[in-house]
Amino acid sequence: MNSYRHSVVLDEDKCTGCTTCIRRCPTEAIRILNGKADIDTDRCIDCGECIRICPHKAKKAMCSKFEHYTHYKWKVALPAPALFGQFNGLEDIDDVLQGLIDIGFDEVYEVAKAAEQVTAYTRLYLKTDHIKKPVISSACPVISRLISLRFPYLKDNILPIMPPMEIAAMSAKQKAIREHPELKPEEIGVFFISPCAAKVSYIRNGYSGFKSNVDVVISMSDIYFLLLSAMKRGNPPTVGSQTGMIGIGWASSGGEATALLNDNYLSADGIENCIQVLETIENGNIPPQLEFVELNACIGGCVGGVxxxxxxxxxxxxxxxxxxxxxxxRNFLSPEMNFVPPEFVTDDMPEYKPITRLSDSMGESMRMMSQIQQLKEALPGIDCGACGSPTCRAFAEDTVRGLVKGDRCCVVLQNAEKKTEAKADEGN
Amino acid sequence: MSDHLNFHFTVDGDNFVSAGQASVQVKKNLRELGLSPDVIRKVSIAMYEGEINMVIHAHGGTADVNVYEDRIEIILDDEGPGIKDVELALQEGYSTASDSVRSLGFGAGMGLPNMKRYSDDMRIDTTVGVGTKITMTIRL
Structure with a gap:
């Protein structure tokens, strides 16, 4: 059954069933059922498009609340670099780090620091023989999930190095355990301060038997005002940033790729653009020398997170x-370092799931596809969404799959009515 | 229903941007039929190269994908100039594409060779001045 747990939730009271989201969803995962948006968890890739587009603010990203986690004795904040772009007139990152301490964290570990490590190790990895190129960044969990569902052939192109958040969480936890022998590991809480909903899902699910070192994900927007007022108090920083330009650069699109100091890269942002790039890579129509591909589901990169x-x-x-x-x-490798440390490597790659297949049997799938084609011919093809499915093609498919009854096309009904009226007129 | 499924596409003659849309749609359909990633990739590359060829050389044409239980057949039909020397055209790196097409990154002379590589069987029926029909088969 639906084993993948997502982070996008619906506020049923606010949802009017207006169909805006169903047409925006890049994986056609949403339907309007009984007047409310219904997300197919198998198809959803957590891109957040529906949250962005919903005119009634009925879609939300589910996150944990900072104040609910008082049981951790040692709380470590993991700010994503996008956080530093949220404050007007900010001159020194240290002020944000101090703000995090002032709102109740015991320690801060920058994800940007881990990002600089990932950059350094990616440069090494690109020099490895016999790897599949172009290497595709592993940082955006939406892209990893998209590849697992739709581009299985590109699975081995994904960078086998853990995303910065995960490396930061691992390092932060190890550091806390080392420096505070009086604490039990379960008393240490690692809190990722996230720009996006997809990270929440990533941490809850992993790909296959994977357990994240992040204990709690809190939303940037949730702690924003708390943090802002703490920063306004202007306490002198007791913690110092350990990141340079590269780490901060990861927050926006192109930052990861340009940091590799390698001209043969491509960077794209926005989910539809990313899908197009992946289609093109799969078709082999890319410059042969292309080495690295950075894809961010959100427009602008992580700073565009919901x-x-x-x-x-x-x-x-x-x-x-x-x-x-x-x-x-601020995180260079020593010159003698010539391999990626095994604890940074992940073989936990997304597995291909043929979730859109019509039936387990090829013969039956062909029969159903043929029915879909026939049904689609009878539909108006205007993709209005009024039936609750995103396109006429999707409606035909939903009908054949038995998800909906096939009599809900209002355009077809209206045309039939007109015909009847015309006939009645003729009769007069 | 008949013994096979047919997906029919019209390939627009002067649009490089939309070329490739048919192969994206075919991929989607093949995923729904539950075919293996490997087969889907073969079909999509063969199809994509064929589409691009029709745009570059023949002002478009039609593409038909026929799915049988044991094989997939891709038929690309155009009323373009035809291929003068098929053997030469099948050589990697040989291309008659114009400079303007090459400047777009196409015309590397890999179209037909890739179509042959990614299909199990390829038949070319071509008449100079009349058109070209290419039939590719990928076994399942």
Whole structure:
């Protein structure tokens, strides 16, 4: 059954069944059933498009509340670099880090620091013989899930290094255990401060038997005002940032790719653009020398996540100011380092799930497909969504799959009515 | 129903951007039929190269994908200039594409060779001045 647990939830009271979201969903995962949006959890990739587009704010990203986790004796904050783009006039990242301490965290571990490590190890990995190129970034969980559902052939192209968040969580936990022998491991809570809903799902599900080192995910927008007022108090920083330009650059699209200092990269953002790029890679129609592909489901990259406050382009501009005087990187590898440490490597790649297949038997699938084609011919083809399915093709498919009754096309009904009226007129 | 499914597409002659849309749609259909990723990839590459060829050389044409229980047949039919020397056209790197097409990144002379590589069987019926019909078969 539906084993994948998502982070997008519906506020039924607010949903009017307006059909806006069903047409925006890139995987056609939403239907209007009984007047409310219904998400197929097998198809959903947590991209957040429905949250962004819903005119009634009925879709939300489910997150944990910081104040609910008082039972951890040692709380470590893992701010994603996108957080530093949310504050007007911010000059020093340390002020944000201090703000996190002031709102109740015991320690801060920057995800941007781990990002710089991933950058350094990716450069090494790209020099490895016999790897499938172009290497596709593993950082955006939406893209990893999309590949597992729709581009299985590209699975082996995914960078086998854990995403920065995961490396930061692992390092933060190890550090806390090392420095605080008086604490039991379960008393240490690692809190990721997330710009996006997909990370919530990633942490809850992993891909296959994977357990994340992140204990709690909290939304950037949830702690924003708390953090802002703490920062306004202006306590002098007791913690210092350990990130350079590269780590901060990861927050926006192109940051990860340009950090590799390798011209043969492609970076794309926005889910539809990413899908097009993946289709093109799968068809083999890409420059043969292409080495690295960075794909971000959100427009602008992580700063465009649904849990951020600020417009992604403004956030990006602010980050440019913040990183202006930083060193390029603060996390270089020692020159003798010539391999990716095994604890950073993950073989936990998404597995192909043929979720859209019509039936387990090829003969039956062909029969159903033929029915879908016939049904589709009879539909108006205007993809209005009034029936609750995103397109006429999807409606035909839903009908053949038995998900809906095939008599809900209002255009077909209206045309039939007109015909009857015309006949009646003729009779007069 | 008949013994096979047919997906029919019209390939627009002067649009590089939309070329490839048929192969995306075919991929979607083949996934729904539950075919293996490997087969889907073969079909999609063969189909994509064929579509691009029709745009570059023949002002478009039609593409038909016929799915049988044991094989997939891709038929690309156009009323273009025809292929003068089929053997030469099948050589990797040989291309008659114009400079303007090459400047777009196409015309590397890999179209027909890739179509042959990714299909189990390929038949080319071509008449200069009349058109070309290519039939590719991928066994399941």
């Amino acid at each position: 849990m951020t406050i600020e417009n992604p382009f403004i956030a990006k501009t602010r980050l440019q100011t913040v990183r202006r005087y930083l060193p390029v990187s």
